[in-house]
Amino acid sequence: MAAQFGRRLRKGAATTAAAALAVAALSASQAPGATGGDTGRQTNAGVSTSASDEAGTTDGATGDSPYYTDLPPLNSPNPSPSSSPTASSSSIGTAVSRGAAEAGIPATVLDAYKRAEAELRGSKPGCNLPWQLLAAIGKVESGQARGGDVDAEGTTLHRILGPQLDGNGFALIKDTDGGQYDGNSQYDQAVGPMQFIPSTWAWAGRDGNGDGVRDPNNVYDAALAAGHYLCRYDWDLSVQADMNRAILSYNGSQEYLNLVLSWYEFYRKGTHSIPNGTGSVPGHRSDDKPGGSGSGSGGSPKPGEPGSPKPGNPKPGDPKPGGPTTPPTVPPTATDTVDHLEDAGTAKLTAMAGDAFDKRISTRAETKAGRTVAKVRVRFTIVGDTDTTFTGGEKVATVTTDSKGIALAPALRAGEKTGDFTVRSSVVGRTVKGVDYAATVTARAADTLALVNATAPTGAPGAEFADQVQVKATYQGAVADGVAATATLVKSADDTGENDKGPYFKDANGNPVRTLTGLTTDANGLLTLPKLYADDISGTFLLRITTTGGATLTVELTVAAADPSSSPSPSPSPSGSASASASPSASAIP
Structure with missing residues (x-):
């Protein structure tokens, strides 16, 4: 069938583009004259900044929460013997020493990354996910689970939370999980070593340690979920353009892309296992203000760390004892204005088993008066007895409506099970009327x-x-x-x-x-x-x-x-041989 070519796994060799780009960004950011505000935020003109149209989301896995901006050392974790021992720059000496330390990844965290790579190698071999990419993202998101602050099963000993996404300097995402993962029933917060927001974890979460629970606070679960998230849409991460798209889908920032590529190249040059709890924790993050503590996107500092409140002392901004408390004003969101979802011209959804559906689901968010609403997160869920998935193998996809209020779902790919099923669209974080789309998978056929x-x-x-x-x-x-x-x-x-x-x-x-x-x-x-x-x-x-x-x-x-009248021939006739x-x-x- 024509669609069989789309099912073939793409083969590609890793290129050196990432190394060149990462080194360029790293060199520029640590060059003389670079300011503190430039750290980890250089722009690479050669790197594509646009994620695939299929991704269709602007808030990524983390809700574009803050992240650590510390850069890796300029020197390789395993410096070449030919490196000059007489270099006079004190910064080079610091980098060599820091390189050996930064190359260490806490043992349980490193094992989680490698286990996720192995699972993806079997379940999505065409993705070619390198564990070093998970390590790079884990470094930027949580400082490798805050230096390996996890137990032997990989669960964090102290909760790792990003700031609440209340629109105050961050994205505005009201609570979607009733506080189940982040303990916040008013706003969402990025959770765990890989900093998933609850609404993304709801569909992307995985059980990486086989305990029957999908826990974003467990590094095995979080690493496997991050791997599957990066491998959706049939991206091949051995192709640089696809790796760029995958990273940007995690956090849609060019600076974030440059930083992750820098750490990716650093870890590719060499790393080693260190005991849990002994890893270094970065000191700067993307939302640092002048004079800020730089506690990192890993969330609130532990007790005793700089910036943590002393027991019994009120935090800045807390109401005075006995004084009146004023409930915070919750600003309205685009989601608050949505009254219902409407079909935006989706054609009949039919595909032959094993093929991709020719048409994609298109849903429009509208107010009660019928006006379209942009920047609304719409969740598409495949319901029914079917093995059909969205491209990349997921049963659920979250897409943000565009300027016309339209959310275009990822392409559907039929499995081998024939029959009817439903794709249900709903608004993330709010209960409003959605749209159910009927779809059919027919048996493979020949004409x-x-x-x-x-x-x-x-x-x-x-x-x-x-x-x-x-x-x-x-x-x-x-x-x-x-x-x-x-x-x-x-x-x-x-x-x-x-x-x-x-x-x-x-x-x-x-x-x-x-x-x-x-x-x-x-x-x-x-x-x-x-x-x-x-x-x-x-x-x-x-x-x-x-x-x-x-x-x-x-x-x-x-x-x-x-x-019987024909005489036997001692050898095959020419015509018989030709036949x-x-x-x-x-x-x-x-």
Whole structure:
């Protein structure tokens, strides 16, 4: 089928583009004259800043929460022996020492990254996810779980939270999980070592340590979820453009992309395991203000750390004891104005098993007065007994409406299970009328069958046919693989009932059978029937082959005794040799 080409895994070798770009960003940011405000925020003109249109989301996995901006050392974790030992720059000496320390990743955290890579290698081999990319994101998001502040099972010992996304310098995302993950029932906060916002974790969460729970505070669960998140949309991370898109989908900032690529290249040059709790914690983050503590996107500092309130002392801004408290004013959001969702012209959703759906779901967010609403997060959920997924293997996708109020869902890819199912659209964080979309997966089909044998099969009475019947199935001119077929020895062209005499197949016990069901074309659209046998009746007989989709082929079979008047030939005739050589093998069929 035409769509089979879309199912093929893309192969690609890792390029050196990331290294060049990361080094350029790193060199620029640590060059003389670079200011503190430039740290980790340089722009690479050579790196694509746009995520794939298929991503369709502007807030990423983290809600674009703040992140650590500390850069890796300029020197490799394993400096070359040829490096000059007489370098006079004190900054170089610091970098070499810091390089060895920064290259260490807490043992449990490192194991989680490598385990996630191994799982993705099996479940999504075309993604080519390197564990070093997870390490780079984990460094930028939480300082490797705040230096490995996790127990032996990988769960954080202290909660790692980003600031509440209340629109005050950050995105405005009201609570979507009832405080289940972040403990905040008013606004969402990024959670855990990989800093997922609750609404993203709701569909992207994974159980990475096999305990039956999907916990964003567990580094095994969070690392596996991050891997699947980066591998959606059939991105191949060995291709630099796809890696850029994946990173930008995690956090849609060019500075973030540059920083993650820098750490990725650093870890690729060498790393090692260190005990849990001994890793370094970055000191600067993207929302630092002059004079700020730089506590990092890992959330509130631990007790005793700089910036943590002393026991019994009020925090700045707390109401005075006994004084009146004023509830904070919650600013309205775009989501607050949505009254309902409307279909935005989605066509009929039908696809053949194994193929991508030609059409994508389009949903529009509207107010009660019918005005469109931009920047609303719409969740699409596949419901029903189906193995169909969105591109990338997910059952749920969250998309932000564009300037016209439209959310375009990722493409659907049919599985092998046929039948009807539903895709349900809803507004994240609010209960309003959504839209249900009916979709159907039909069986794989062929519309044409052609005989591969160069000559019609023949046999002698009471003997085995010399050649097996082989046919090729196509659909709209493309190979039709995995198509169900039936073969029946029929009475005549007008009477398709099963013949009770003439050629036959054999079942597992050697008994004659004249109808075969459960046949399936192979990956090349070929169907090779079992051997045929002739009874003692001579004549011309018909074999009828049909497939799902209506393709039909009738093959004439001839059973004739050898002509006794013909003299035997000591060697094959030229015509016989030509006929034999013209009969192609199955492997030679295009």
